[in-house]
Amino acid sequence: MALFVKHLRLGLIVKHGFHPLPQLTAAKYSVYPPHYVEPVFKKQDIDKLQESGEIENYKLVPFKAARSNDTCSVFHDPLVSKFINYMLKKGQKKIARQVLENTFEKIKRLQLAKYNRETDPERKASIIIDPVIIFKKAVSNCKPLLKLTAVKRGGSYYQVPVPITDKESTFYAMRWFVHCGREKDKAVSFADFMASELINASNNDGRVFKKKLDLHKLCEANRAYAHYRWS
Amino acid sequence: MRLSNVLHYRDMRRYTKNPLEVRFEELLPLKLKNKVSGKGDRSKERACVHEMSIMFACFKKNEFDQSRCSNEINLFQVCANKHHIEKFKRKQNIREGNISLGKDNLTPREINYLLKKHPNP
Numbered sequence: 001m002a003l004f005v006k007h008l009r010l011g012l013i014v015k016h017g018f019h020p021l022p023q024l025t026a027a028k029y030s031v032y033p034p035h036y037v038e039p040v041f042k043k044q045d046i047d048k049l050q051e052s053g054e055i056e057n058y059k060l061v062p063f064k065a066a067r068s069n070d071t072c073s074v075f076h077d078p079l080v081s082k083f084i085n086y087m088l089k090k091g092q093k094k095i096a097r098q099v100l101e102n103t104f105e106k107i108k109r110l111q112l113a114k115y116n117r118e119t120d121p122e123r124k125a126s127i128i129i130d131p132v133i134i135f136k137k138a139v140s141n142c143k144p145l146l147k148l149t150a151v152k153r154g155g156s157y158y159q160v161p162v163p164i165t166d167k168e169s170t171f172y173a174m175r176w177f178v179h180c181g182r183e184k185d186k187a188v189s190f191a192d193f194m195a196s197e198l199i200n201a202s203n204n205d206g207r208v209f210k211k212k213l214d215l216h217k218l219c220e221a222n223r224a225y226a227h228y229r230w231s
Numbered sequence: 232m233r234l235s236n237v238l239h240y241r242d243m244r245r246y247t248k249n250p251l252e253v254r255f256e257e258l259l260p261l262k263l264k265n266k267v268s269g270k271g272d273r274s275k276e277r278a279c280v281h282e283m284s285i286m287f288a289c290f291k292k293n294e295f296d297q298s299r300c301s302n303e304i305n306l307f308q309v310c311a312n313k314h315h316i317e318k319f320k321r322k323q324n325i326r327e328g329n330i331s332l333g334k335d336n337l338t339p340r341e342i343n344y345l346l347k348k349h350p351n352p
Contacts, residue, residue, distance in 0.1 A: 145304060146283075163279060163311035213295050220287045220295075226280045 032064050041066040042076075069093075077132055079139065079170075086171075087178045099191055104131035106195035128202070138201035142173040142208045146219045151228045160229045161219035176208045177201075265350045269339040278314040282307040 037058070040046055049055045069081055080100070088096035111129045118124045128134055147168070148159040164172070177197065184193045200206030286307045289300040297304060323329075330341050337345070 145286075145307070161283065163283070163307070163314075165315065216290065216295055220290060223284060223287050226283055227277045229277055 029064060029067075036062050036064045039063050039066045039070070041070040041072060043072045079136060080132060082170075083135075083139075083174050083177075086174050087181070100194075102191040103194040103198070104135070106191055107131040107134055107198060110195060110199060131198075134202045135198055138198045138208075139170065139173050139177070141204055142176060142201050142212050143169040144172050144212050144215050145169070146216070147172065148215070148218060148222065149229070151225070151230070153228050158225045158228055159218070159222045160225045161222055162229055173208070173212070176211050180207050180211070263351055265346045266343050267339050267346075279307060279310040282310045 040049065040058070046055070049058065070076070084093065084096050084100055087100070108129060108131050111127060111131075111134070115124060115127045115129060118127065128137070143166075144164070146161045147164050149162050150157040151160045152158075177194070180197060181190050181194050184190070197206050197208060201209050282303075286300060286303040289303045290296075293299040325340070330344055
């Protein structure tokens with residue numbers, strides 16, 4: 001029996017070493033030429049296009065294939081799937097997704113406990129229980145308005161405040177969440193930490209919100225250099 | 232034009248001791264060049280700096296509470312967006328070589344294009 005197991009192990013090594021399984025992921029988006037258009041993968045969106053008659057514009061246009069995680073499920077959210085991409089390590093998307101789902105469950109539990117504890121009906125109505133709404137509110141609360149870039153003037157670098165686009169500020173906010181989650185105490189799980197952090201941020205509080213304030217304060221301190229920037 | 236004339240400009244001191252003896256010499260051709268340098272193009276004032284300073288003043292007054300400065304923030308973001316779109320358009324025009332003719336406020340690139348077409352006689 002032991003011999004058999006040994007052989008089996010050897011066989012597995014050989015299998016993984018020389019004949020890896022064919023990859024089941026979609027082709028990388030960089031293979032498409034620039035005239036290919038982003039896919040419309042939600043059925044609701046396609047219906048909308050059909051109603052407004054805009055679908056005529058899409059008829060003769062080549063499309064990219066939809067990504068493997070693009071679905072028209074009601075649980076799919078572009079912001080959430082972006083966040084999963086930002087928090088994953090070494091392409092382990094399944095684990096990242098599970099962790100975020102775990103986080104959402106914890107948020108819901110925390111908020112439900114709060115909801116059940118509350119006796120005042122007015123306050124009770126104001127408590128948000130949907131974790132996705134809390135997540136979106138937290139991210140939008142932590143979006144910075146400016147960023148600092150180094151500009152060389154007269155031999156030394158100055159930190160110059162520069163306005164940023166909406167996409168970039170969303171990225172900054174999400175990255176801060178992920179970084180805060182990685183800097184946490186080892187005794188606390190990522191999901192636990194993230195759940196409390198997201199709830200705090202949705203109430204304009206917590207570490208990430210403080211990070212944004214710190215950036216704004218730095219920008220305010222360096223406002224004298226604002227005319228140093230290019231363009 | 233001989234370059235040595237310009238390089239040996241210092242030697243002209245020899246005969247400038249007496250101002251009546253100064254001879255006129257055409258070191259550089261006495262006409263305008265067929266191109267302009269683009270240095271004057273960039274305006275000194277950067278876009279949205281004024282809006283930014285107003286926003287910071289509001290932030291300082293309200294201890295960085297964004298909800299109380301929503302008007303100032305909105306103005307700043309509208310300005311930044313507008314500037315972003317303009318910058319993109321400008322870059323696209325340069326890339327595609329588009330030239331807006333018949334305008335009174337020409338960019339150095341457009342002036343150079345026109346001067347190349349109709350050079351100084």
